[in-house]
Amino acid sequence: MKHLPYEGWLLSEEELTVEEERTLRMHLDSCAACSRLATALQAVEQEFTTIPLVAPAPGFGQRWQAALVEKTREAQIKRQRSLTWMFFALSALGALTIFVVLNLQFFSNLPTPVEFVTQAVYQMSLAISVGKSVLNLASVIREVLPLSIPLVVWIDITTAFCILCFVWIFAIWRLPISKRSTTK
Numbered sequence: 001m002k003h004l005p006y007e008g009w010l011l012s013e014e015e016l017t018v019e020e021e022r023t024l025r026m027h028l029d030s031c032a033a034c035s036r037l038a039t040a041l042q043a044v045e046q047e048f049t050t051i052p053l054v055a056p057a058p059g060f061g062q063r064w065q066a067a068l069v070e071k072t073r074e075a076q077i078k079r080q081r082s083l084t085w086m087f088f089a090l091s092a093l094g095a096l097t098i099f100v101v102l103n104l105q106f107f108s109n110l111p112t113p114v115e116f117v118t119q120a121v122y123q124m125s126l127a128i129s130v131g132k133s134v135l136n137l138a139s140v141i142r143e144v145l146p147l148s149i150p151l152v153v154w155i156d157i158t159t160a161f162c163i164l165c166f167v168w169i170f171a172i173w174r175l176p177i178s179k180r181s182t183t184k
């Protein structure tokens with residue numbers, strides 16, 4: 001029990017007063033047990049302070065920095081690439097918008113594909129029915145008129161009729177478009 005304050009002081013982390021330090025030193029000089037304890041504690045403390053820190057592999061710092069630089073560069077390139085794409089997309093959109101706005105007036109006067117096909121089908125059926133009528137008329141005329149009319153005259157009549165039909169179809173074809181253009 002006589003070692004009690006000294007053992008406590010040795011194990012304590014607290015700073016000792018000058019007086020306590022002096023009495024402890026005196027006790028350690030005379031007491032083998034406390035002296036051994038002090039030596040052991042000192043050895044342990046020494047062990048802790050001298051254990052070398054696990055040093056990183058040589059060149060770790062440089063490699064880490066290089067990797068960081070590379071990553072930063074890649075991120076920059078990615079950002080630039082996406083910016084470039086965005087710029088292209090915006091430019092294309094702008095050009096398209098300008099194109100559409102400039103041509104809107106012109107496009108609105110053109111028939112849409114559906115209109116165009118409808119017109120084509122209508123004109124074609126018209127042409128077929130006209131052709132049929134012409135053939136009917138020709139056969140009627142042929143029956144009524146004497147057969148002595150020469151072939152050249154028949155060809156002339158047919159040609160003239162065909163030209164008239166063509167002019168008629170053309171007039172019908174042009175009429176809706178010009179009408180559309182003038183009303184807009």
Ligand SMILES: [Zn+2]
Nearest residue numbers: 003031033034
């Ligand atoms: Zn002692």
